[in-house]
Structure formats: C-alpha cells, structure tokens
Amino acid sequence: MSVELFGTSFNPWVDAAIRLQLVVGFMTVVVMGLIYAERKILARFHQRVGPQKTGPRGLLQSVADAVKLVGKEDLRPAAADPWTFELAPYFVFIPIFLGFVIVPWVQGWNVRLLELGILYFVAISSISIVGWVMAGWGSDNRYAIIGALRAAAQGISYELPLVLALLSAAMLAGSLQLDKIVEFQSAVPLIVWQPLGFFIFFVAALAELNRTPFDIPVGESEIVGGPFVEYSGIRWSMFFLAEYAGMLIMAFVGSSVFLGGYSWPFGEDFGLPFQMLLAAGKGGLFIFLIFWVRASVPRLRIDQLMGYSWKILLPFSFLQILINGFVLVYGLPHIILLITGVLSLGLLFWVTEGIVQRPLEPRRRRARPTIVQEAEVS
Amino acid sequence: MESESALYINYLPVMLGGVVGFILVFTALIGARLLAPFSKENQKLTTYECGMLPIRRASTNIGMRFYLYAILFIVFDVEAIFIFPWAMSFLNVGVFAYWLMVLFIGVLALSLGYAWKKGALQWR
Numbered sequence: 001m002s003v004e005l006f007g008t009s010f011n012p013w014v015d016a017a018i019r020l021q022l023v024v025g026f027m028t029v030v031v032m033g034l035i036y037a038e039r040k041i042l043a044r045f046h047q048r049v050g051p052q053k054t055g056p057r058g059l060l061q062s063v064a065d066a067v068k069l070v071g072k073e074d075l076r077p078a079a080a081d082p083w084t085f086e087l088a089p090y091f092v093f094i095p096i097f098l099g100f101v102i103v104p105w106v107q108g109w110n111v112r113l114l115e116l117g118i119l120y121f122v123a124i125s126s127i128s129i130v131g132w133v134m135a136g137w138g139s140d141n142r143y144a145i146i147g148a149l150r151a152a153a154q155g156i157s158y159e160l161p162l163v164l165a166l167l168s169a170a171m172l173a174g175s176l177q178l179d180k181i182v183e184f185q186s187a188v189p190l191i192v193w194q195p196l197g198f199f200i201f202f203v204a205a206l207a208e209l210n211r212t213p214f215d216i217p218v219g220e221s222e223i224v225g226g227p228f229v230e231y232s233g234i235r236w237s238m239f240f241l242a243e244y245a246g247m248l249i250m251a252f253v254g255s256s257v258f259l260g261g262y263s264w265p266f267g268e269d270f271g272l273p274f275q276m277l278l279a280a281g282k283g284g285l286f287i288f289l290i291f292w293v294r295a296s297v298p299r300l301r302i303d304q305l306m307g308y309s310w311k312i313l314l315p316f317s318f319l320q321i322l323i324n325g326f327v328l329v330y331g332l333p334h335i336i337l338l339i340t341g342v343l344s345l346g347l348l349f350w351v352t353e354g355i356v357q358r359p360l361e362p363r364r365r366r367a368r369p370t371i372v373q374e375a376e377v378s
Numbered sequence: 379m380e381s382e383s384a385l386y387i388n389y390l391p392v393m394l395g396g397v398v399g400f401i402l403v404f405t406a407l408i409g410a411r412l413l414a415p416f417s418k419e420n421q422k423l424t425t426y427e428c429g430m431l432p433i434r435r436a437s438t439n440i441g442m443r444f445y446l447y448a449i450l451f452i453v454f455d456v457e458a459i460f461i462f463p464w465a466m467s468f469l470n471v472g473v474f475a476y477w478l479m480v481l482f483i484g485v486l487a488l489s490l491g492y493a494w495k496k497g498a499l500q501w502r
Binding site: 012013017019020021024069070071072073074075077078079088089090093094096097100101111112114119120126139140142143144145149152153156158159160163167170171174176184199224229233234235237238242256302303306309310311314315318321323324326328329330370 | 386387388389390391392394395396398399400402403406409410411413414415416417420422423424425426427432435440441444447448450454455458460461462465466468469472473475476479480483486487490494498499500501
C-alpha cells in the first residue's frame with residue numbers, strides 16, 4: 001500500500017506527514033504575509049502609510065511581531081480554571097488546521113481530497129467554537145464569558161447559511177469533493193449560476209471568522225477582546241494564528257467552490273505555474289474583499305446580527321436549494337438559475353435595508369401600577 | 379477490502395493532522411516557556427477588570443436567550459445533515475424526491491415561522 005508523491009511512491013504515513021509539513025510551512029509564511037498585508041492595506045484605506053520601519057517597506061513587521069510574542073511573559077490569572085484555560089488554544093487551533101486537509105491548492109497539490117470534502121470542512125471547522133467557549137469560561141472574567149457566549153451564538157447561527165450555501169453549489173456540481181467541484185467550473189464559474197449562494201457564503205464566512213462587521217465576540221470597544229482578555233504572549237498569538245489560518249482556508253474553499261479555483265478560465269491545460277497564479281489570485285482577491293469590508297463597514301448590533309442570520313440568510317438559502325433542485329430535476333437551462341439568483345439577491349438587499357434601519361426594539365417590561373395623574377381623572 | 383484501504387489512506391492525514399496541529403501549538407508554548415521571562419508577582423495574576431475585583435465566579439450567569447438559539451440550531455443543523463445525502467442523490471430518484479424535499483423544507487419553514495412569531499428570534 002503506497003501513495004504517489006512527486007513521482008515517487010511512499011508509505012501512506014510518510015506521505016501524509018510530508019504533505020502536512022509542507023502545509024505547516026506554507027501556512028506560517030502566508031499568515032505572516034497576511035498580517036503584513038492587512039496592516040498595509042488597512043493603512044491605505046485610512047490614508048496612512050502603515051508599517052515601514054522594520055525592514056525594507058516594513059516587510060519584516062510580522063517577524064518582529066512573532067519574536068516579540070514569543071518573548072513575552074505568559075500569564076495565567078489565579079482565578080482561571082487551569083485545564084480549560086491551557087487547553088483552549090489547542091481546541092481553537094487544531095480544528096482550523098485540520099481544515100487544510102481538503103483544500104485543493106492547485107491540481108494534484110493537496111493533502112487529501114476527501115469524498116465528503118464539504119461536509120468534512122463544515123463539521124471540523126465548527127469544533128473551534130468549543131475552544132472559544134473554553135477560553136471564555138476558563139478565564140473566569142466577565143468580559144471573557146460574554147465574548148465566548150456571543151462567539152458561540154454567532155458561530156452556530158451563521159453555520160447554517162454557510163453549510164446550505166456550500167451545499168447549493170455542490171448540488172450543481174453533483175459532488176462534495178472539492179477538486180470535482182473545481183473541474184466542473186472549467187467553463188463557467190459557479191458564481192454566475194449562484195450569485196445568491198456566493199453572497200450568503202461570503203457573509204456567513206465573515207461571521208464565522210469573526211471579522212468586522214461581525215466582530216461582536218471580540219469587540220474591542222465593548223468587551224476588550226472578548227474571550228482573549230486574559231491571554232497574553234504566545235497563547236494569545238495561537239488564537240491570532242488560528243484566525244488568519246481560518247481566513248486562508250475560507251478564502252481558498254470559497255474560491256474553489258464559487259470562483260472556479262485553479263480551473264477557470266482556460267482549464268487545467270496551461271500547466272502548473274498558471275494554475276498557481278490563478279489560485280493565488282482568486283484567494284488573494286477573496287482575502288482582499290474581507291479586508292475591504294473591514295475598512296468600510298461598522299460593527300453590527302447583536303440583535304441585527306442574530307436576526308440577519310435567522311430571518312434573512314436562512315430562508316434565502318433554503319430558497320436557493322429549492323430553486324436549484326427544481327432546475328436540475330426538470331432539466332431546465334441554467335440561465336434560469338442566473339435570473340432567479342439575481343432577482344432573489346435584489347430581494348435580499350431590499351429586505352436587508354429595512355432590517356438594518358429599524359431601531360432596537362425596546363425590552364419588554366412587566367406592567368407597573370401607574371400613578372394616575374389628577375389631570376387625567378378630571 | 380479495497381474500499382477499506384481507500385478509507386484508511388484518505389483519513390490517515392486527518393488523524394495525523396490532529397497530531398501535527400497539537401505539536402505545533404505545543405512547541406510554540408514550550409518555546410515561550412524557554413524564552414519568555416517569568417517573574418512572580420501577585421498583582422499580575424488578578425483578573426483583568428476595571429476598578430474593584432469581581433465577586434464570585436464569572437461563569438455562573440448565562441443569559442437565557444443563548445439557550446433558545448442553541449436549541450433552534452440543533453433542529454436546523456440535523457435537518458441540514460438530512461439535506462446533504464438528498465442533494466447528492468435526488469437526481470437518481472427524480473421528480474418524486476424533489477417534491478418530498480419541498481414538503482420537508484416546507485414543514486421546517488413552518489417551524490421557523492412559528493419560532494419567529496413566538497419571538498424566539500428576537501434578541502431582547
């Protein structure tokens with residue numbers, strides 16, 4: 001029993017270990033690059049220069065950050081629950097790292113393309129919510145527990161639209177395996193047939209990653225960093241690493257499922273360098289969109305946020321699945337998908353406008369005996 | 379036996395990935411233990427709080443509304459798992475399977491509407 005890798009065959013254990021090591025190296029480098037890119041791009045949005053002192057054009061900023069974080073004192077508050085507090089970084093990071101297993105970087109370059117790729121991805125990535133709750137609960141801090149509960153509520157609410165949007169794309173491709181979905185899009189990327197699905201996926205991905213405007217679990221101005229209040233030094237940087245690694249996976253899964261991955265345009269015949277360029281370009285575009293949204297949109301209120309998932313995104317993702325099923329089962333032309341997708345996207349924006357502008361509903365209070373005023377009596 | 383070995387080869391990296399992830403975090407923590415300074419001082423170990431120290435543990439009061447969302451989530455997540463196999467195979471069964479799923483989602487939409495009307499989706 002052996003597996004092919006770079007033209008030579010290996011024992012499956014060795015093969016898996018080599019591939020995972022490559023992914024670890026790639027992830028570390030890309031995450032460092034992402035941190036630099038985010039600071040530089042956000043600075044440009046704010047009309048600042050951004051990091052510029054460390055290295056040429058500030059390129060070594062992430063290295064300096066990493067050295068500083070490793071050399072920082074790592075505190076555990078006396079009131080914290082030791083086991084939960086110490087284990088939380090593992091529970092946040094490992095599930096997100098496991099998501100790398102199914103990502104198809106370019107043709108033939110991946111750890112393993114599982115047959116149940118999408119199901120595996122959504123199942124494994126939601127485990128990190130447990131880590132967030134552990135971090136908050138173990139810290140024994142008011143801010144941390146509020147942040148953890150918000151993270152859990154938001155994570156599970158946006159899980160459903162994310163799953164259903166990915167599934168609606170997989171219905172058209174007829175497979176849950178990510179490279180088959182990518183190959184299906186060699187002519188037309190799925191975003192053309194599924195504009196509504198892509199929008200739902202993008203919004204839900206922002207919420208799953210706790211990025212602005214869905215960053216109430218870590219909102220600095222309200223709860224000073226949420227579940228991570230008590231973490232410092234290297235443990236805190238594990239959460240940070242997990243956040244950026246999650247962004248990387250989400251970008252590559254999103255670009256494989258909706259933007260055509262390494263396959264569109266011109267298919268897989270143009271060779272590996274061109275595929276790499278395509279994959280990196282699409283992943284980078286996705287990540288840039290995330291930064292752009294962060295620079296442009298303010299944080300949402302919690303009632304808007306939960307309502308948006310349950311009252312708008314969930315019904316619309318059901319609608320998308322039913323439309324897909326109808327078109328596929330009756331063998332109708334795909335152009336109907338485009339028309340209905342654009343129409344329902346317009347409807348979604350119209351409904352969203354109404355929800356966002358509605359003020360917070362006042363909390364209902366128990367009726368109190370009112371003092372009858374003299375003027376009313378007479 | 380053929381499919382079993384395929385399963386073994388496919389899910390081996392998943393298991394190993396867990397181990398590699400663990401080692402990654404563990405070495406980072408060990409590195410910090412070796413490099414970072416540690417000095418004992420009681421004031422550093424107090425809970426981060428503005429003003430006086432909090433009384434009692436923080437993890438005792440959890441808002442009721444979080445449970446409502448959790449219960450709703452379980453219902454809809456189980457249902458999403460039901461849709462997965464259907465979405466992969468309904469074309470083999472044909473029109474009948476599609477309309478069955480319309481019925482299924484319709485019942486779910488009714489339950490979502492009920493929760494909505496009862497105010498379970500409204501954050502208070």
